[in-house]
Amino acid sequence: MDIWILVIVLLVIAVILLVLSLYNNDTKDIEKQLNEFTTQQSQEMYSIKSRLSELEKDYHFDNDNTDRQLEDQDLVDYDNTTEVTENVTITETTIAEVSDDTRDEVIRLYSQGYTMHEIGHEVNLNTRIIQDIIDDYIENR
Structure with a gap:
């Protein structure tokens, strides 16, 4: 009878160790996948931010040129009291x-x-x- 108790105890210990080993491996895999995902997201975020920065520079460059063109079109000559304005007429409608x-x-x-x-x-x-x-x-x- 003592031998059966010993066998059952060893069997329970084996099952517990098996479950712990499976759980422990899953945790490591999940941590590894999470680290890889975090790294990938960081790289993508950096890529997006750098692209956005380039687009903002291009936009500001284009916008600066457009502003200069509009300033040239909207110049007011106070000596001659003449105004040069943009040729677009916005109509007042409902x-x-x-x-x-x-x-x-x-x-x-x-x-x-x-x-x-x-x-x-x-x-x-x-x-x-x-x-x-x-x-x-x-x-x-």
Whole structure:
């Protein structure tokens, strides 16, 4: 009878050690995978940040050139009291007077990420009308 108790105790110890070894290996694998994932995410984040930095530099460069061009167009000669302004005329209209094609164009440009100011120059409307069109679009989706 003593031998059976010894066999059962050894069997229970073996099962416990087996379960512990399986759990211990899984933890190491999970930690290894987590470390690899963290490293990969860090590399991707660095890549995204560096690309964003390049795009911001390009945008600021382009924006600076555009600002200089606009400044050249918007110069005011106070000696001669003449103004040179941009040739775009933004018409004062109401939202009811805007055609369906213009509405579609505003929605398309908004969907592509253009700003209200850029859309206004593209379709010759003021930003208040553009905002109303976009608000109406968002409400009626």
